[in-house]
Amino acid sequence: MIWLTWRQFRTQALVAGAALAVLAAYLLVLGGQIRHGYATDVIGCAPEDCTISRRLFAGRFEAPVAIVSMLVIAAPGLIGAFWGAPLVARELETKTDRLVWNQSITRRRWLAVKLVTLGLAAVAVTGLLSLLLTWSASRYDQYVGGRFAAANFGARGVVPLGYAAFAFVLGVVVGLVLRRTVASMAIVIGLYAVLQIVVPLAIRAHIMPPVTTTVALNADTLAHANGFGLNSTSARIMGYTLPGSWSTDSVNQVFNADGTPFTAEQNRSCMTGEPAKDFDCLGTRNLHFQYTYQPGSRYWPFQWLELSAYSVLAAALSVFGFWWIRRRVS
Incomplete structure (x- = not known):
């Protein structure tokens, strides 16, 4: 057979x-x-x-x-x-x-x-x-x-x-x-x-239920995102994915250290044309966003x-x- x-x-x-x-x-x-x-x-x-x-x-x-x-x-x-x-x-x-x-x-x-x-x-x-x-x-x-x-x-x-x-x-x-x-x-x-x-x-x-955490906005974060968008009222990270994880959100709003939305006007104050200085300026603001995901584990x-x-x-x-x-x- x-x-x-x-x-x-x-x-x-x-x-x-x-x-x-x-x-x-x-x-x-x-x-x-x-x-x-x-x-x-x-x-x-x-x-x-x-x-x-x-x-x-x-x-x-x-x-x-x-x-x-x-x-x-x-x-x-x-x-x-x-x-x-x-x-x-x-x-x-x-x-x-x-x-x-x-x-x-x-x-x-x-x-x-x-x-x-x-x-x-x-x-x-x-x-x-x-x-x-x-x-x-x-x-x-x-x-x-x-x-x-x-x-x-x-x-x-x-x-x-x-x-x-x-x-x-x-x-x-x-x-x-x-x-x-x-x-x-x-x-x-x-x-x-x-x-x-x-x-x-x-x-x-x-x-399984997803996990939500706070992620600091820095150069490494932007390297794992598809872009950084701004409008008159807020800033957003598009397509951020923590390595190894499963992101359940395609867009994440960016906030200041006090929890208020980060705006285009605030961003302009850090734009000097020199990337290193720009990121240092943004780093002093302790920008962050909420990230919901399934952990890599x-x-x-x-x-x-x-x-x-x-x-x-x-x-x-x-x-x-x-x-x-x-x-x-x-």
């Missing part, structure tokens, strides 16, 4: 192996470039140029890391569509199930071997991709601090293993119920895409909790599949 499974699956396995090899080579090169850039632009920068150098480092690697992250997140959905959906649906469409399931092997045993063998292959491929990306982007993640972002969290650590198991079993079950390969593939991709939007935006942030608890949730869903779908193939398929 395992030999037959391999014979039917070998084309997909070879394609996956080739894609994995190409992406692995690219990630090894990218990881070396990120480490070199981190050593020169972040650690070894000249003090007067550090803010600019660090922003250049983040901007240089933002696009390649984001693209590969999206590929890793998409991989389980593609596996579910191209490996899982045709697994039973193709047998039912071509009527070969009448031959396969009239042999000495029962339907449930046939399905169990397929689920375990190909399911482990799906998890292994996705796990290798995630491991390579986690290593390659580790220095970038360490500095930029976006490990909790939707495009990063789902492509690092152990969570992709849960995605792969769930997407593969989902594909098998949808194909088993619909009995149409193409329709099943489309539904699997659609459901997986919806989950990848809903979970990060509406569910993940509420797994919660990264792995979030990872394990989400992995557990998807594993439970995969197990529940498997149970349903065993029941359906015995009771509903004829």
Whole structure:
């Protein structure tokens, strides 16, 4: 039975192996470039140029890391569509199930071997991709601090293993119920895409209550923000992220030491045209803002909790599949 499974699956396995090899080579090169850039632009920068150098480092690697992250997140959905959906649906469409399931092997045993063998292959491929990306982007993640972002969290650590198991079993079950390969593939991709939007935006942030703290405004703070905005009544920090944490606010209002809003008029009194003097002047005002976030120490608890949730869903779908193939398929 395992030999037959391999014979039917070998084309997909070879394609996956080739894609994995190409992406692995690219990630090894990218990881070396990120480490070199981190050593020169972040650690070894000249003090007067550090803010600019660090922003250049983040901007240089933002696009390649984001693209590969999206590929890793998409991989389980593609596996579910191209490996899982045709697994039973193709047998039912071509009527070969009448031959396969009239042999000495029962339907449930046939399905169990397929689920375990190909399911482990799906998890292994996705796990290798995630491991390579986690290593390659580790220095970038360490500095930029976006490990909790939707495009990063789902492509690092152990969570992709849960995605792969769930997407593969989902594909098998949808194909088993619909009995149409193409329709099943489309539904699997659609459901997986919806989950990848809903979970990060509406569910993940509420797994644990966020923490609020006061952050002093200084040169290092600005190096981890997207910008500093001013209007007639207040000043704001845009896109600040504490390294390693998950920011729940995209804009944070800046306050004086006494708690009153910092204004553009107050800022003008410190603007001399010399950055060093300007920052020294702002530093004497003890400017600060309130920052709400998920601490970096919660990264792995979030990872394990989400992995557990998807594993439970995969197990529940498997149970349903065993029941359906015995009771509903004829």
